[in-house]
Amino acid sequence: xxxxxxxxxxxxxxxxxxxxxxxxxxxxxxxxxxxxxxxxxxxxxxxxxxxxxxxxxxxxxxxxxxxxxxxxxxxxxxxxxxxxxxxxxxxxxxxxxxxxxxxxxxxxxxxxxxxxx
Amino acid sequence: xxxxxxxxxxxxxxxxxxxxxxxxxxxxxxxxxxxxxxxxxxxxxxxxxxxxxxxxxxxxxxxxxxxxxxxxxxxxxxxxxxxxxxxxxxxxxxxxxxxxxxxxxxxxxxxxxxxxxxxxxxxxxxxxxxxxxxxxxxxxxxxxxxxxxxxxxxxxxxxxxxxxxxxxxxxxxxxxxxxxxxxxxxxxxxxxxxxxxxxxxxxxxxxxxxxxxxxxxxxxxxxxxxxxxxxxxxxxxxxxxxxxxxxxxxxxxxxxxxxxxxxxxxxxxxxxxxxxxxxxxxxxxxxxxxxxxxxxxxxxxxxxxxxxxxxxxxxxxxxxxxxxxxxxxxxxxxxxxxxxxxxxxxxxxxxxxxxxxxxxxxxxxxxxxxxxxxxxxxxxxxxxxxxxxxxxxxxxxxxxxxx
Numbered sequence: 001x002x003x004x005x006x007x008x009x010x011x012x013x014x015x016x017x018x019x020x021x022x023x024x025x026x027x028x029x030x031x032x033x034x035x036x037x038x039x040x041x042x043x044x045x046x047x048x049x050x051x052x053x054x055x056x057x058x059x060x061x062x063x064x065x066x067x068x069x070x071x072x073x074x075x076x077x078x079x080x081x082x083x084x085x086x087x088x089x090x091x092x093x094x095x096x097x098x099x100x101x102x103x104x105x106x107x108x109x110x111x112x113x114x115x116x117x
Numbered sequence: 118x119x120x121x122x123x124x125x126x127x128x129x130x131x132x133x134x135x136x137x138x139x140x141x142x143x144x145x146x147x148x149x150x151x152x153x154x155x156x157x158x159x160x161x162x163x164x165x166x167x168x169x170x171x172x173x174x175x176x177x178x179x180x181x182x183x184x185x186x187x188x189x190x191x192x193x194x195x196x197x198x199x200x201x202x203x204x205x206x207x208x209x210x211x212x213x214x215x216x217x218x219x220x221x222x223x224x225x226x227x228x229x230x231x232x233x234x235x236x237x238x239x240x241x242x243x244x245x246x247x248x249x250x251x252x253x254x255x256x257x258x259x260x261x262x263x264x265x266x267x268x269x270x271x272x273x274x275x276x277x278x279x280x281x282x283x284x285x286x287x288x289x290x291x292x293x294x295x296x297x298x299x300x301x302x303x304x305x306x307x308x309x310x311x312x313x314x315x316x317x318x319x320x321x322x323x324x325x326x327x328x329x330x331x332x333x334x335x336x337x338x339x340x341x342x343x344x345x346x347x348x349x350x351x352x353x354x355x356x357x358x359x360x361x362x363x364x365x366x367x368x369x370x371x372x373x374x375x376x377x378x379x380x381x382x383x384x385x386x387x388x389x390x391x392x393x394x395x396x397x398x399x400x401x402x403x404x405x406x407x408x409x410x411x412x413x414x415x416x417x418x419x420x421x422x423x424x425x426x427x428x429x430x431x432x433x434x435x436x437x438x439x440x441x442x443x444x445x446x447x448x449x450x451x452x453x454x455x456x457x458x459x460x461x462x463x464x465x466x467x468x469x470x471x472x473x474x475x476x477x478x479x480x481x482x483x484x485x486x487x488x489x490x491x492x493x494x495x496x497x498x499x500x501x502x503x504x505x506x507x508x509x510x511x512x513x514x515x516x517x518x519x520x
Contacts (some may be wrong), residue, residue, distance in 0.1 A: 004281060012279050019290040020343060029231050035197040039314045043477065044428075058343035059386050061425075068260050073245040073253035074202030075221045077155050087173035 001051040004089070004111040006098045009034070013115035016057065022099060023056055024066050025076045030097060038079035039091055039100035047085070051101045055116060124515050133248045158189035161258045162518035169506035170491055171498035173273075174211035176511075185209045187220065187254050198238075200226045203275025204254055211272060212497025221245075221256070222281050235291040240303075245281045247301050247336035247353055249378045249393050252279060258517040261421055262391065262433060263470050265513070268493035269417035269439035270378065272396050276373075277314035278355060282332060292515045296341030303334040307355060313497075318372055319408075323515050329355060348381040359404065370404030387425040394418040399441075409455055412441040433470035433484075439463060439492045460507040464492035479518050486511040 003019065005011070009030060028036050041048045043060055052060040070076030074102040082088045085102050092098040093110040108114055163184040169175040174183030174421040190204035206221035208214045214375025222245050228238030232387060245253040249270055254260040265273065284305025291298045309327045318327065343410040357372040375398040397415035404410055419437035426432060440446045442463040470484035491505045499505055 013508070015233065015294065017292040017294055017297070019254060021236075021290075021297070026290060026297075027195070027231060027292070028228070029232075031233065036377075055395075056343065059345075059384065062344040062384055065260065069225070069254055071157055071192070072154070072188075072190060072204070072257045072260060074190065074192065074204055074224050075240075075253075076227065077153075077194060077200070078157075 001047065001055050001101050002104045002107060003055065003099065003114040003116060004092050005013050005100075005114050006096055007110060007112050008096060009099075009112055009114075010111070011114060013117050016116050019114075019116055020056055020058060023063065024060075025070060025079060025081070031111060034097040035094050037098045039082045039088055039095075039098060040079045041085075041088065042081055042083075042100075046101065047101070055101065062063065135495040139515070152225040152473075153194040154191070155193075155348055156189070156191045157520060159186070159259065159517060159519040161186045161187075161515060163513055165511065165513050166188075167511045170494055172494065172511055174498060176211075176498075181211065183209055183211045185437045186258065187214070188256060190221075196408065198228050198231065202226065202250040208256060210274055211495065213495045234293070235289070235437070237289045238287070239289070241284075242284050242285045243281050244286050244305060246279045246304055246307075246334055246353070247286075247303065248279050248303075248334070248353060248376075249395075250347065250349060250380045250382060250391065251365055255280070257519075258482075258515060259480060259519055262389075262421060263435065263468060264482050264515045267393070267419040267421065267435060267437040267446060267468075268439045268466065269419055270393050272317075272493055274317045274493060275314075278307050278309065278357075279330075279353065280308065282334070284331065286334075288384060296339055296346070299336075299338045299340075301336050304335070305508040311368075315445050316496055317355070319359060319362065319367060319370075319404075321500060323365065323367060324367050325367060326360045326362065328360060329357045329359055344383050347380070347382040348386070349378070351376075351378040351380070358433035366405070366407045368403060368405035370410070372410065373400040373402075385478065388390050389423045391423075392419065409451070413444065416440045416443040429474045431472040431474075433468065433472070434467075435470075437464075437466040439465075439466065439490075441492060457502050458491075458505060458507070460492075461494075461502055461505065462489045462490075462492055464488055464494075478520060480516070482513075482515040482517070484513045484515075486513075489490055 022036055049060050052058055052063055067078050071078055085106055087110050088100045092100045165173045165176045165184055167367045174181035187207045192202040194200045202219040203223040205218055207216050207218045210214035222243050224240045224242035224244050225241045228236050230237040251266050279402030282305030286301055286303035288301040307329045310328045332355050334353045340347050353376050355374040359370045361367055371464045373518050376395050378395045380393040395417040399415055400412040401410050417439045421435040424432050451462050452459035467487045473481045487510050489508055496519045
């Protein structure tokens with residue numbers, strides 16, 4: 001799995017801690033003030049589980065609990081759940097500030113791949 | 118104090134009005150705001166039956182249906198730095214809560230400072246009180262480890278004082294390689310204007326009224342290795358004054374409660390181990406001869422394990438202990454001074470539970486508590502302390518839905 005972002009995003013890499021803060025819905029802005037828009041696949045999909053565990057290195061149920069804690073105390077929002085990899089690619093390519101993930105073999109040229117350091 | 122509270126209420130009202138207004142044009146709003154507006158909620162019903170004593174209504178040797186929780190919340194991200202949120206809650210809980218709809222929280226969250234490495238901001242309005250690991254979402258069944266939270270720390274009967282406060286909270290978060298370090302400091306007006314807030318402190322049928330000073334609340338939280346470790350420290354200070362009513366036998370007394378909570382959690386892929394310890398310094402003064410005045414340290418702790426048997430099934434085992442006064446753990450001194458049962462001053466609760474997530478939206482739970490002591494029972498459901506039984510069991514079934 002690789003992290004993908006809208007092609008206009010200036011970065012080509014980011015620390016894992018920052019990625020966790022973005023996926024944890026705590027960091028809402030890219031440097032340069034573009035709003036972050038997070039897309040994820042449903043919790044029970046194998047892609048989401050693999051991304052959570054190996055790229056983010058957070059268990060998916062911990063990620064879900066962190067979102068729940070924020071949403072139900074007025075401190076944050078849920079990411080937008082996307083139905084398929086095709087839709088993920090299309091939405092990330094067309095939404096400024098978007099970030100998501102796909103299998104490395106499915107990356108298309110109209111999205112930017114972010115390296116995690 | 119008044120100005121601050123009024124300001125908080127106004128902010129909260131605006132927050133809520135904003136959210137409701139947006140919802141009014143529902144489908145359009147969702148499209149127009151491109152998902153920046155979200156509406157969520159939950160509804161839960163719990164059946165309670167006890168072998169003795171009453172919990173959440175008349176449960177002694179019968180089934181009480183008087184415990185239900187319904188909540189709706191809306192949030193609107195206006196800009197990346199600004200979010201407006203509001204939550205309404207209706208809670209029925211035996212004699213302690215009648216299901217009246219109230220503003221659970223309503224706040225404006227402004228985070229002017231944000232970078233790759235952290236963020237800082239302020240929340241204004243009615244803010245959920247940071248208190249241990251579970252308090253900010255204590256009424257949301259899906260976020261709890263069990264049907265009822267460990268009562269030694271998350272008392273249902275004194276919940277109103279720590280559920281949320283009107284004021285402001287500043288927060289700082291640092292996203293580092295070693296984990297996330299967060300600190301928050303809130304200063305706000307706790308909710309003391311209900312019978313439910315008053316009764317656990319001064320007892321039933323008191324004509325007077327309880328006022329609170331603005332309460333400071335500090336929490337430091339470290340979440341390491343992708344939330345594998347969660348460590349927290351919370352310090353809260355409540356300073357409450359009792360204003361006697363007409364023909365009151367109580368005098369103008371004062372409560373000072375200073376709970377300090379140490380929390381630790383380890384999360385593996387299929388199991389979690391959680392423990393919290395609270396030291397509660399309590400000072401009760403000036404109530405006169407017809408009340409139990411004194412200064413003592415209360416002590417609470419629990420150790421809890423949860424295990425995911427399959428992705429849908431989770432089992433729970435917990436030991437939870439509460440002592441109102443650590444120098445009088447069995448309540449003997451209290452009993453001698455008041456002629457009330459000593460076992461009302463402690464509660465030791467072994468809990469086993471099972472959770473079944475039928476779907477991500479629908480959850481069923483079953484739970485059994487084997488309890489020694491009645492320290493966390495509410496007087497509203499148990500008006501005669503002499504009728505309480507020291508050893509009692511409690512069985513609960515819960516169905517919860519969320520969207």
